[in-house]
Amino acid sequence: MQQDAIIIGGGFSGLSAAYILARARRHVTIVDSGTPRNRFAAHSHGVLGHDGKSGSEILAEARAQLLAYPTVTFIEGEVDSASGAINDFHVSITGGGRIAARRLLLASGIEDRLPDIPGLKERWGKTVLHCPYCHGYEIGGGPIGVLAMHPMSAHQAAVVADWGDVTLFTNGMPEPDEATLALLEQRGVSLQPGTVSVIETGACDMQRVRLENGRTFDVKALFVAADLYIRGTIAEKLGCAMEDSPAGKILTTDTVKATSVPGVYAAGDIARAFGNITLVSADGVIAGLGTHQSLMFDTAHS
Ligand SMILES: Cc1cc2nc3c(=O)[nH]c(=O)nc-3n(C[C@H](O)[C@H](O)[C@H](O)COP(=O)(O)OP(=O)(O)OC[C@H]3O[C@@H](n4cnc5c(N)ncnc54)[C@H](O)[C@@H]3O)c2cc1C
Known part of the structure; x- marks a missing residue:
């Protein structure tokens, strides 16, 4: 029929x-x-x-x-x-x-579609998140990462700063312009240059973001605009x-x-x-x- x-x-x-x-x-x-x-x-x-x-x-x-x-x-x-x-x-x-x-x-x-970084996909929807309005409240403050995917990621980091202490991992993206840097400073976002090599389990169930230069950062959640x-x-x-x-x-x-x-x-x-x-x-x-x-x-x- x-x-x-x-x-x-x-x-x-x-x-x-x-x-x-x-x-x-x-x-x-x-x-x-x-x-x-x-x-x-x-x-x-x-x-x-x-x-x-x-x-x-x-x-x-x-x-x-x-x-x-x-x-x-x-x-x-x-x-x-x-x-x-x-x-x-x-x-x-x-x-x-x-x-x-x-x-x-x-x-x-x-x-x-997420970037091909080991440890990212299996954490998607759990501690790797897309939207602070959907899942930011449950993080409960503390260290939060934002993984830069495109120029708008700096704006995303400035917004996410309302939910915790944000580090923006530039992951190979060009450094933001002067006005954006001023906004990030005003919102208390710290900028971390370098390429992210892997996401691992860190101390106290946190997510450890490891850079290619060997530096590591423990965050409660990582936001990614896929x-x-x-x-x-x-x-x-x-x-x-x-x-x-x-x-x-x-x-x-x-x-x-x-x-x-x-x-x-x-x-x-x-x-x-x-x-x-x-x-x-x-x-x-x-x-x-x-x-x-x-x-x-x-x-x-x-
Ligand atoms: C990790 C994550 C968490 C989220 N959490 C929230 C939240 O807490 N609150 C909130 O408001 N929003 C949340 N969202 C956003 C929300 O999930 C989406 O906006 C919403 O699901 C979109 O609904 P939709 O009907 O357009 O598509 P979908 O919900 O994706 O539904 C599409 C459906 O179509 C089916 N389909 C696809 N292709 C075919 C085909 N060829 N034949 C038959 N069926 C097909 C799929 O199986 C699926 O069931 C989240 C998104 C993500 C990625």
Whole structure:
């Protein structure tokens, strides 16, 4: 049976979009491969009514509530391709299965790519962190590192200084300009030149940042602004326009989260410069409304 919409990705944005369509009694299928971006962190913070729960717990509750709507289908699986045009999209699922729908909603998120420093990846989401607003409070002050990845890392260090005593490891990045150096001094950030060679376990469960010159620094946490990439090639193959954001490429969307391809909507990290659970959930609501209203009013394509 042709669905009104297929949502690719059942994370925070995809499920939020699904609620809107389900409550409009539309037939919606969500396909989700079960690897949300924050799966590396044991707890999610700053989420209204859910502070401290794990991301997987929040998603499991949301899925259970959503599946009470009779027009919703949830498929655990991975979409490997999507094709077609408005009113006649087709999605195939890895290992078999093909679904047809009038609209597509892309909510498949982004991936964080970390620099290749031994000890970094296994600490991601635990003591190697991306966002102080999500995880800074739990550090509880004390020594904190920021690993420079690009020129904006100096600004990140100046912000993180509200959560502890910050050392900015330049790790081969050029020295900041005069104005930035003045800002860092004013925020009490100390600058540590040199290349980081490894992250190890230090004293009292701290993280030891070892530089190639042999110097070591124990910090309670290390912030890294990873490079962000759209997951997979579905959006690109559909021909969705993209734009540069300070965080990397994102899909271009309008005020109702329609992409440049008629009938294809996008929500969440895939289509915004900075995402957290609340912001991407709001995007999902807007994309759900946009999708629903286009099913009703897009007379050009009905
Ligand atoms: C380590 C870490 C910790 C974080 N902690 C917090 C926090 O405490 N509070 C907070 O508000 N925010 C936090 N965030 C940010 C938050 O996780 C993201 O903003 C949010 O997950 C984005 O939601 P999304 O729906 O856009 O994408 P995701 O949550 O990444 O969901 C995308 C879903 O799509 C699925 N998918 C991808 N490709 C396919 C495909 N081809 N077929 C089928 N399914 C597919 C994935 O499996 C996944 O389930 C954290 C981020 C990180 C990296």
